[in-house]
Amino acid sequence: MKKYLHVFTIGLQNTMAYRFNFFTRILFGFIPLMGTIFLWKTIYASKAAGESISGYTLQGMISYYLVITIVDAFTAVSEDDWQIAADIKDGNISQFLLKPLNYLTYRFTLFLSGRAVYTLVALLPVGIFIMCYRHSFYIPVHVSTLGWFMLSICLTGAMQFFLSYTMALLAFWVAEVSTFIFILYAFEYLAGGHVFPLNLLPPAIVQVLDFTPFPYQLFFPVSIYLEQVSGAELARGLVIQSLWVFVLYGLAKWTWSRGIRKYSAVGG
Amino acid sequence: MNINEPLPQTRALRFSRYAGIYSALWKNSVIREMGFKTNFLLWMVVELLWFSLQLVFVSVIYLHTENIGTWTKWQVVMLMGCSHFIQQVFQGFFFVNCSQLPELVRTGKMDFMLLLPVNTRFVVSLRNVDLGAFFTAGSGLAVMFYAGSRMHLSLEPIVCIGFMILCAASVMIHYSIMFLLASISFWTVRAQGVIFGYYNLFNISRLPDEAFQGGFRRIFSFGLPLLLVVNVPVRFLIHKMENMWGLVLLLAMSLVWLIVSEICWRYSLKHYTSASS
Numbered sequence: 214m215k216k217y218l219h220v221f222t223i224g225l226q227n228t229m230a231y232r233f234n235f236f237t238r239i240l241f242g243f244i245p246l247m248g249t250i251f252l253w254k255t256i257y258a259s260k261a262a263g264e265s266i267s268g269y270t271l272q273g274m275i276s277y278y279l280v281i282t283i284v285d286a287f288t289a290v291s292e293d294d295w296q297i298a299a300d301i302k303d304g305n306i307s308q309f310l311l312k313p314l315n316y317l318t319y320r321f322t323l324f325l326s327g328r329a330v331y332t333l334v335a336l337l338p339v340g341i342f343i344m345c346y347r348h349s350f351y352i353p354v355h356v357s358t359l360g361w362f363m364l365s366i367c368l369t370g371a372m373q374f375f376l377s378y379t380m381a382l383l384a385f386w387v388a389e390v391s392t393f394i395f396i397l398y399a400f401e402y403l404a405g406g407h408v409f410p411l412n413l414l415p416p417a418i419v420q421v422l423d424f425t426p427f428p429y430q431l432f433f434p435v436s437i438y439l440e441q442v443s444g445a446e447l448a449r450g451l452v453i454q455s456l457w458v459f460v461l462y463g464l465a466k467w468t469w470s471r472g473i474r475k476y477s478a479v480g481g
Numbered sequence: 482m483n484i485n486e487p488l489p490q491t492r493a494l495r496f497s498r499y500a501g502i503y504s505a506l507w508k509n510s511v512i513r514e515m516g517f518k519t520n521f522l523l524w525m526v527v528e529l530l531w532f533s534l535q536l537v538f539v540s541v542i543y544l545h546t547e548n549i550g551t552w553t554k555w556q557v558v559m560l561m562g563c564s565h566f567i568q569q570v571f572q573g574f575f576f577v578n579c580s581q582l583p584e585l586v587r588t589g590k591m592d593f594m595l596l597l598p599v600n601t602r603f604v605v606s607l608r609n610v611d612l613g614a615f616f617t618a619g620s621g622l623a624v625m626f627y628a629g630s631r632m633h634l635s636l637e638p639i640v641c642i643g644f645m646i647l648c649a650a651s652v653m654i655h656y657s658i659m660f661l662l663a664s665i666s667f668w669t670v671r672a673q674g675v676i677f678g679y680y681n682l683f684n685i686s687r688l689p690d691e692a693f694q695g696g697f698r699r700i701f702s703f704g705l706p707l708l709l710v711v712n713v714p715v716r717f718l719i720h721k722m723e724n725m726w727g728l729v730l731l732l733a734m735s736l737v738w739l740i741v742s743e744i745c746w747r748y749s750l751k752h753y754t755s756a757s758s
Contacts, residue, residue: 234674241681247697248685255692256546266545392523399530408538413545 216314217322224326235334239286243342246282250275250346267412273439276351277410279343280435286335288370290377293324297381298390301476310473317378317465324374353440361447365434368454372430375461376401382465385472406432426461429454502599503607510610521613528569528617535561535687536624550691556719557689558628563718564687564711566621567648571655573614578606579659580676583666589755602746606660634719647714647728650735654710655683657738660746667749686711706734 228235257264257271264270269277297320300306309316343350353359380397384390402408404427411419411432422428433450436442442450514521539561543554552560582605585591594601629636662675685693685701690712693701701708713731716722 237674238677241678244681245684248688248692251694251697252542252549252688252692255549255689256542259546259548389517389520389523392520392527395527396530399527399534403534403537408534409541413541415544 217318220314220319220322221326224323225330228327228330232330232334235331236338239335239338242282243338246278246342249278267410268441269410269412272349273351274410275346275349276439277435279346279350280438281407281431282339282342284366284369284431284434286332286339287328287366288373290324290373291327291331293320293327293374294377294381294394295391297378298384298394301382301384301472302388306476317469320378321374324370328370351439353438355440358437358440361451362434362438365437365451365454368451368458369430369434371458372426372454372461375458375465376426376430379461379465379468382468382472385475401427401430404428405430406435410435426457429457499599499603502604506608507610511612514612525613525617528613529620532561532565532617532620532624535565549689552689552691553632555628555631556715556721559625559632559719560687560689560711560715562621562624562628563648563715564621566618566625567651567655567711567714568683569614569618569621570648571652571659573611573618574652575606575656575659576614577609577611579656579663579679581609582660582663583675586667586753591753592755595750595753601750602743606656629719632719640718643728644714644718647717647731650732651710651714653735654706654731654738657735657742658682658705661738661742664742664745664749667753682707683710702730706731706738709734 253274254271257266257274260266265273306316309319353362376397377394380394381390383393387393404411404422404425406428411422411428414422419428429450433442433454437447437450536558539554539557542549543557547553549557585594585605594605597604659675659679662678666675682705686707690698690702690708693708698708709727709731713727716727722728
């Protein structure tokens, strides 16, 4: 455990070195967010005051996108997948096979430290941004909501990581994994609810999506925060989310064990 | 740099020399791309997937509303198609090269580029061609044609030519801004920062301009002309121009940003210190 604590601090230092990079990243990230908010404002402007779209008032819609930004800051995989793929391609993982370190735990620790720094750096700009929209920003009625929300965020983080990790491990078999990673991103974006709230879709499609992990990667924690799910539905969702974490963890383990058999150290 | 100038050349000779170099670069790129056929096809799948994602976004929005401002569904589909077309053409010519610039600087490979007896910006900007992008640009055009037919749009040759000129100006704006971002990275960050910045900036360009108001709209029309690059060509094509100033502004902006990026590039080059050995 102690050695991973050490990895964590190294990760912190490494990412801290790029805090300027992070900062510009967050600032640039606000431009599409503003674009989307403006777009919805224009759409709601043509409707009667207080009218809602699939249960979202304008305030609800703006809050939805703001909460997405928060969940993203906590959980989005930024460069981990590229680094893992590069480690495999360049033969860097050979050293981990010799050391008493588990590569998955090692990468997960780095992911955590990366997220810790990112969230810290993002706190100020995201805070200011939300302040600008404080009149539209939804505040949960129940305090317990925040607890469930945080729990769900942790599960989301684990899901995001294991899925990206598995994707990056494809580097054992193919030379160029970026295309696969981008294809996965596209699905996460759309089916996760990044582009629009999933309940805007026809109900039949939502039901189909519910069988995939994607809605639990983003849409579910956001709807917890917006208090759209509660009681039995909330419990059910959290159980399914936890199950997905286990499934994806198993998948990551399995892919690794298959891949390592295939691995031939390049430049070794 | 006058000492490096080979011999006095006429403009025509110079042009044909660069055309020759460029056709050699094309040939190289085609050979390289064909070496990785599966990858080549997979990248096209990625581009098409992200394009359809935008189209899904539009159709879902229009399940719940009739208009965005005065923009109808097929007009917005037209915007998405045109945005994809312009972006893919830009990608075909410039994108990879711009995104590799920070890497050239970081690894010191820039030295080699500076030594070549051609204009450095020319070779840095155009040395790779992304062939697949021209195919996916076609998918943008196809969507535009479909949207046009749904709108019963008639195509006059003169409008088509005008549209293509405006698109060329937009491609120049894409190029200038991304090249500018890449030049800044001479000092600071890594390649991902440039790509990320570019994508986020141009993300809003495909949205209907009427969604934006006040300061935001002014900044992104008269400063960074993101709200012009797609909206003006499409408005021109579908006869939605309020007045002709949009056209003038777009053309002027492409020139201004080209000059700005050139100034920044020269300034950055002056401060270049090799990284290797």
